[in-house]
Amino acid sequence: DAEITQSPRHKITETGRQVTLACHQTWNHNNMFWYRQDLGHGLRLIHYSYGVQDTNKGEVSDGYSVSRSNTEDLPLTLESAASSQTSVYFCASSGFFDQSGRSSYNEQFFGPGTRLTVL
Amino acid sequence: GQNIDQPTEMTATEGAIVQINCTYQTSGFNGLFWYQQHAGEAPTFLSYNVLDGLEEKGRFSSFLSRSKGYSYLLLKELQMKDSASYLCAVRKSNSGYALNFGKGTSLLVTP
Numbered sequence: 452d453a454e455i456t457q458s459p460r461h462k463i464t465e466t467g468r469q470v471t472l473a474c475h476q477t478w479n480h481n482n483m484f485w486y487r488q489d490l491g492h493g494l495r496l497i498h499y500s501y502g503v504q505d506t507n508k509g510e511v512s513d514g515y516s517v518s519r520s521n522t523e524d525l526p527l528t529l530e531s532a533a534s535s536q537t538s539v540y541f542c543a544s545s546g547f548f549d550q551s552g553r554s555s556y557n558e559q560f561f562g563p564g565t566r567l568t569v570l
Numbered sequence: 571g572q573n574i575d576q577p578t579e580m581t582a583t584e585g586a587i588v589q590i591n592c593t594y595q596t597s598g599f600n601g602l603f604w605y606q607q608h609a610g611e612a613p614t615f616l617s618y619n620v621l622d623g624l625e626e627k628g629r630f631s632s633f634l635s636r637s638k639g640y641s642y643l644l645l646k647e648l649q650m651k652d653s654a655s656y657l658c659a660v661r662k663s664n665s666g667y668a669l670n671f672g673k674g675t676s677l678l679v680t681p
Contacts, residue, residue: 482667493673494613494657501666509668541612545667556667557601561612 453478457542457562465570470529472540472565480546483525484559485509485517487538494541500525532569540565574672576658581678582648590643590675592658600663604632604643607655607674616643616656645677653679 455476464470474483485497496509498517506517514536516528529536543559574594582588594602601620605613619625619634619641631644643656655676659669 484668486671491673494659494671496668496670499666499668507666507668510670557603557618558615559667559669561614563612 455542455544455560455562457540457565459565460563461566463568463570464532466532466534468532470532470567472527472529472542472567474525474527474542474562475523476542476544476560476562477523478544478546478560479522480544480560481522482545482556482559483519484543484545485515485525485527486541486543487511487536488541488564489538497527497540498525529567532567534569536567537569538567540567574658574660574670576656576672576675578673579676579678581680582645584648584650584679584681586648587644587646588648588677590645590656590658590677592641592643592672594639594641594658594660594672596639596660596662596670598663599636599660601661602632602634602641603659603661603669604630604641605657605659605671607657609654613657648679650679650681653677 458473481502484499486494488494495511497515500506500519541564542562545559576592604616607613617632624633629646634641655674657674658672
């Protein structure tokens, strides 16, 4: 079955270190998104991509970067981790399902999340 | 920018009906979405409205009034498993498929 996965599921790092969170989807979706979720703020958009080599900044992009070298993956990099980046990170994707041809651009499918702690 | 407001918490009784409201202010509206999120899990899609009116899907219905910047999610025949957070999200016409989420409403269903 097609799916969207994130790794690692839990990560503890130190301030100043570079961290990369992986997101992989097997739906062949064009659209991929990264959100962070914090108490009192809800889900906030960090970066998103509508295809290979395409990246766009979201609401809270400072301190984060993404690259899209293939359809399946959108890794999120924290250049120099800060304690304010302690959060739960969710990756999501949307696009056509090859199997059925059904258009699902209106539905984002979320990965299981990565809990990141920056000490 | 845009504001999306929804109540922080709600409590309802098993078997009852509950309505979760969402108001928004945005330029270039292009759709309103509802997601469900159980504690410790990922959000899952519930509904999508882009035109005024009611969309019904089983026990869940979603309503939209674009002129009022207002939507609600209606949950009927509440079950204990409906205890979760319900997230309202808006899509803008100039942001492609990206969503802006409200802070969510935590619903507790009691016996």
